[in-house]
Amino acid sequence: MAKQYETVIGLEVHVELATKTKIFCGCSTAFGGEPNTHTCPVCTGMPGSLPVLNKKVLEYAVAVGLATNCTISRYCKFDRKNYFYPDNPQNYQISQLYLPICQNGRVEIETEKGKKFIGIHEIHMEEDAGKLIHDEWDDCSLVDYNRSGVPLIEIVSEPDMRSADEVIAYLEKLRMIIQYLGASDCKLQEGSMRADVNLSVRKTGEEGFGTRTEMKNLNSFRAIARAIEGERERQIELLEEGKKVIQETRRWDDAGGESYPMRSKEDARDYRYFPDPDLVPIVIDDVFLEKIRKKQPEFREDKMRRYKEEFDIPAYDIEIITGSKHMADVFEATVALGSHPKKVSNWLMGETLRLLKEKGLDPEDVSFSPENLAKLISLTDTKAVSGSVAKEVFEIMFARDIDPEKYVEGHGLKTVNDEGTLRRTVEEVIAGNPQSVEDYRKGKEKAIGFLVGQTMKAMKGKADPGMVNKLLKELL
Amino acid sequence: MELLGMTAVELAAAIRKKEVTVLEAAKAVLSQIEEKEDMYHCYVTVDKEGALAQAAAVQKKIDEGFESPLAGVPVAIKDNMCTEGLLTTCSSKILGNFVPTYSSEAVLNLKRAGAVILGKTNMDEFAMGSTTETSAFGATKNPWNTKHVPGGSSGGSAAAVAAKECFYALGSDTGGSIRQPASFCGVVGLKPTYGTVSRYGLIAYGSSLDQIGPLCKDVTDCATIMEVISSYDPKDSTSVKRADTDFTSALKDDVKGMRIGLPKDYFGQGLDPEVKSAVQKAAKVLKEKGALVEEFDLGLLEYAIPTYYTIASAEASSNLERFDGIKYGYRTESYEGLHNMYKKSRSEGFGPEVKRRIMLGSFVLSSGYYDAYYLKALKAKALIKKAFDEAFARYDVILGPVAPTTAPGLGESLSDPIKMYLGDIYTISINLAGLPGLSMPCGLDTRGLPIGLQLIGDCFQEKKLIQTAYAYEKVRGPFGGREEKVHGKAI
Numbered sequence: 001m002a003k004q005y006e007t008v009i010g011l012e013v014h015v016e017l018a019t020k021t022k023i024f025c026g027c028s029t030a031f032g033g034e035p036n037t038h039t040c041p042v043c044t045g046m047p048g049s050l051p052v053l054n055k056k057v058l059e060y061a062v063a064v065g066l067a068t069n070c071t072i073s074r075y076c077k078f079d080r081k082n083y084f085y086p087d088n089p090q091n092y093q094i095s096q097l098y099l100p101i102c103q104n105g106r107v108e109i110e111t112e113k114g115k116k117f118i119g120i121h122e123i124h125m126e127e128d129a130g131k132l133i134h135d136e137w138d139d140c141s142l143v144d145y146n147r148s149g150v151p152l153i154e155i156v157s158e159p160d161m162r163s164a165d166e167v168i169a170y171l172e173k174l175r176m177i178i179q180y181l182g183a184s185d186c187k188l189q190e191g192s193m194r195a196d197v198n199l200s201v202r203k204t205g206e207e208g209f210g211t212r213t214e215m216k217n218l219n220s221f222r223a224i225a226r227a228i229e230g231e232r233e234r235q236i237e238l239l240e241e242g243k244k245v246i247q248e249t250r251r252w253d254d255a256g257g258e259s260y261p262m263r264s265k266e267d268a269r270d271y272r273y274f275p276d277p278d279l280v281p282i283v284i285d286d287v288f289l290e291k292i293r294k295k296q297p298e299f300r301e302d303k304m305r306r307y308k309e310e311f312d313i314p315a316y317d318i319e320i321i322t323g324s325k326h327m328a329d330v331f332e333a334t335v336a337l338g339s340h341p342k343k344v345s346n347w348l349m350g351e352t353l354r355l356l357k358e359k360g361l362d363p364e365d366v367s368f369s370p371e372n373l374a375k376l377i378s379l380t381d382t383k384a385v386s387g388s389v390a391k392e393v394f395e396i397m398f399a400r401d402i403d404p405e406k407y408v409e410g411h412g413l414k415t416v417n418d419e420g421t422l423r424r425t426v427e428e429v430i431a432g433n434p435q436s437v438e439d440y441r442k443g444k445e446k447a448i449g450f451l452v453g454q455t456m457k458a459m460k461g462k463a464d465p466g467m468v469n470k471l472l473k474e475l476l
Numbered sequence: 477m478e479l480l481g482m483t484a485v486e487l488a489a490a491i492r493k494k495e496v497t498v499l500e501a502a503k504a505v506l507s508q509i510e511e512k513e514d515m516y517h518c519y520v521t522v523d524k525e526g527a528l529a530q531a532a533a534v535q536k537k538i539d540e541g542f543e544s545p546l547a548g549v550p551v552a553i554k555d556n557m558c559t560e561g562l563l564t565t566c567s568s569k570i571l572g573n574f575v576p577t578y579s580s581e582a583v584l585n586l587k588r589a590g591a592v593i594l595g596k597t598n599m600d601e602f603a604m605g606s607t608t609e610t611s612a613f614g615a616t617k618n619p620w621n622t623k624h625v626p627g628g629s630s631g632g633s634a635a636a637v638a639a640k641e642c643f644y645a646l647g648s649d650t651g652g653s654i655r656q657p658a659s660f661c662g663v664v665g666l667k668p669t670y671g672t673v674s675r676y677g678l679i680a681y682g683s684s685l686d687q688i689g690p691l692c693k694d695v696t697d698c699a700t701i702m703e704v705i706s707s708y709d710p711k712d713s714t715s716v717k718r719a720d721t722d723f724t725s726a727l728k729d730d731v732k733g734m735r736i737g738l739p740k741d742y743f744g745q746g747l748d749p750e751v752k753s754a755v756q757k758a759a760k761v762l763k764e765k766g767a768l769v770e771e772f773d774l775g776l777l778e779y780a781i782p783t784y785y786t787i788a789s790a791e792a793s794s795n796l797e798r799f800d801g802i803k804y805g806y807r808t809e810s811y812e813g814l815h816n817m818y819k820k821s822r823s824e825g826f827g828p829e830v831k832r833r834i835m836l837g838s839f840v841l842s843s844g845y846y847d848a849y850y851l852k853a854l855k856a857k858a859l860i861k862k863a864f865d866e867a868f869a870r871y872d873v874i875l876g877p878v879a880p881t882t883a884p885g886l887g888e889s890l891s892d893p894i895k896m897y898l899g900d901i902y903t904i905s906i907n908l909a910g911l912p913g914l915s916m917p918c919g920l921d922t923r924g925l926p927i928g929l930q931l932i933g934d935c936f937q938e939k940k941l942i943q944t945a946y947a948y949e950k951v952r953g954p955f956g957g958r959e960e961k962v963h964g965k966a967i
Binding site: 049052091280 | 557558564566571574576577578580675676677678679680682683684710711712713714790791793794797798799800802803804814815818838841842843846850
């Protein structure tokens with residue numbers, strides 16, 4: 001029965017921009033900080049204070065607009081959205097309604113069903129609100145304005161998505177573009193990227209749209225997928241029972257696996273939008289636009305294409321490495337220092353991913369420098385350290401970005417190439433393992449492996465296995 | 477010369493010449509305040525201790541060689557400009573306990589120039605009104621006749637200058653709030669071109685119309701104060717970078733060839749005959765001095781009032797949302813839940829005129845009415861600006877009355893708000909078009925109340941206004957608070 005229905009989804013995505021200061025004042029946007037310490041008369045709505053636009057916000061918004069094929073408005077304005085709530089110190093939010101900065105864009109997504117364009121209705125700039133803390137102990141509410149005035153862009157899609165897969169692909173695409181621009185880290189869990197899902201259902205083949213609901217509080221891709229499935233089922237059930245879907249905002253409870261209404265849009269508040277008279281209209285000229293255009297980075301698709309041509313590494317490696325702008329930057333910089341691409345890729349795909357997973361980190365958190373990775377690779381290339389020592393050093397480098405050359409030197413980890421020392425150790429191993437020696441001499445070739453291992457162990461890994469092998473054969 | 481009778485520029489000169497100390501000047505004006513305040517009620521807050529401390533500090537600076545044309549001169553500030561550590565109420569109960577953590581840019585400019593701030597002057601609540609009677613702290617009386625209003629909303633500032641309770645004052649003008657009280661109190665007032673004086677720290681009424689300007693004893697003071705308070709301020713996005721703020725260079729007794737237009741609409745129905753004749757006489761004086769004076773049709777006057785009250789109220793309804801009892805200001809004593817607290821705090825904290833304009837503004841911005849009212853008002857505003865642009869292609873200065881009448885009696889206006897709104901007819905277009913407007917006394921009516929003359933200039937043409945006003949003042953002679961002999965009244 002559910003097969004007869006098609007899901008229609010549009011997204012409103014809020015992205016917190018990575019500016020150092022707030023959108024309308026010079027206060028820090030840094031996370032944390034004691035309550036109300038990153039504040040001033042402007043972001044606490046003091047009487048007489050006035051907003052001044054942070055130009056960096058405009059640059060980021062335009063860059064995202066260009067990357068998503070939007071038309072950039074050459075003349076745009078800020079509007080006031082009026083509503084009373086204590087997290088909003090002026091009781092109006094400065095946003096854009098009438099003339100948003102970017103309009104009519106689209107991005108291409110790819111799912112198992114193939115490629116598809118998702119339209120972008122508009123992107124606008126706005127300010128974030130403060131944070132209310134309900135102190136149940138004292139039965140009062142407190143407000144922290146550290147977040148008040150943190151810059152956001154809201155990316156409003158067209159209702160072009162038809163499944164959770166498409167929604168996730170679209171969000172991944174946006175995240176990739178914005179991360180490549182350095183405009184935001186786009187972390188759903190931390191709230192620097194937030195998605196509200198507008199969803200309706202209609203009978204397959206119908207042209208018109210059904211009544212939609214808006215779902216909020218979606219903190220992970222998993223929650224988004226579950227909420228879409230849940231809301232689709234809820235709406236179909238209502239329609240099948242002959243009931244109507246009510247246009248409303250619903251809050252998703254991921255633990256309970258269901259949503260409940262927040263407020264009805266029928267008695268929707270009238271926000272009394274009007275142009276903010278404290279801010280002058282923004283006129284975007286060719287020079288500004290060209291400056292932003294020139295600064296646009298190589299985005300993921302182009303990078304993947306180039307890697308395929310330039311570097312002899314597997315397609316899978318390319319996909320993983322370009323999945324993070326930071327990872328790709330580390331890769332390219334290390335290769336530029338002379339390391340072999342395949343070897344760099346091996347370190348990133350192997351040990352780096354393993355350690356990231358183990359420590360619950362993102363690729364963006366990789367903190368070792370390309371210089372140090374190149375040095376480590378060079379140490380292994382010249383056989384100055386053994387593979388096991390290299391892994392050991394890498395783990396420390398991953399945590400603290402140490403100089404591997406100095407570390408190896410300082411900790412005496414260099415492979416011992418001095419034949420005298422090695423010969424003495426091999427002799428000791430032969431003397432200490434008569435049984436294996438016997439086995440080998442009887443023709444059990446494998447026994448030499450054990451003896452190599454014992455020698456390496458005695459050398460604490462600092463020996464060249466090839467040389468150990470050679471010496472063993474010679475002495476046996 | 478009697479100390480209190482001096483203009484600000486005269487007093488500054490006397491201080492420079494060490495004929496009088498800053499402390500003597502401050503003490504003299506503070507004792508005048510003490511003596512006259514009960515009668516006129518110009519101030520919401522008098523900062524006696526602060527003023528004496530500033531006076532001592534400024535004197536020390538001057539002794540060490542500090543020079544500024546107004547150094548050491550005591551000044552009064554309208555109570556809608558933030559002053560760090562000093563109560564700033566907007567004459568409203570809702571800000572009755574509000575002490576700002578910072579000072580407005582205009583006040584900082586004065587402080588940098590060595591001003592001594594006496595206190596904060598009374599006004600119509602949130603600058604909404606034309607009589608200073610909507611103040612939550614009682615009306616200010618007109619020093620020329622205490623049965624009359626001083627005008628508004630900068631009535632406290634205008635009255636304080638007229639009553640010698642300060643040497644000059646700052647006011648703000650959204651629809652005539654400097655020029656009209658200046659006219660009613662017989663002092664000089666200037667509303668500068670929008671963007672000339674920073675609005676940072678001015679508690680907004682109609683943000684797109686508000687400008688800070690001086691109220692003072694003569695045109696020389698006016699030009700001098702303007703040089704001190706004008707500045708480009710990066711904290712105010714609407715602030716303009718101007719290179720032509722050497723206003724005192726326009727203090728020239730010469731109007732030969734100055735093209736002055738008299739809009740016929742400004743002399744039509746509703747204008748008091750005594751006001752009309754005094755203003756026309758002033759135009760004649762200028763003509764005799766060589767100005768080219770002629771009448772012309774400006775037009776669109778009937779759209780000014782509805783346009784103004786739509787735009788100003790719309791902006792005010794949003795600007796005043798922050799006064800909610802949460803962060804600062806008045807909070808109701810008992811309430812149940814958040815929304816009840818909002819409602820009660822605001823119902824108890826705002827006066828009737830403010831509530832009327834919040835309701836009007838909320839209405840014109842509400843969905844379904846936005847296009848019909850607010851957008852239409854913006855279009856009318858653009859047409860009004862265009863009409864002025866055309867006029868200024870032909871004239872250097874537009875001359876007319878400030879208000880249809882002289883100061884009304886106390887209590888006459890509030891009973892009929894529409895009538896009060898109509899009193900703004902000659903001043904509000906100037907704000908809608910962002911133009912500079914100067915108000916100066918040009919006579920007395922038969923009841924002995926001052927009549928005001930208004931000079932309007934194109935954007936950034938304050939100097940033409942100052943030059944014209946200065947030339948007229950030379951013929952007219954001393955006026956107002958500083959020379960009782962002229963009008964035979966002791967203030």
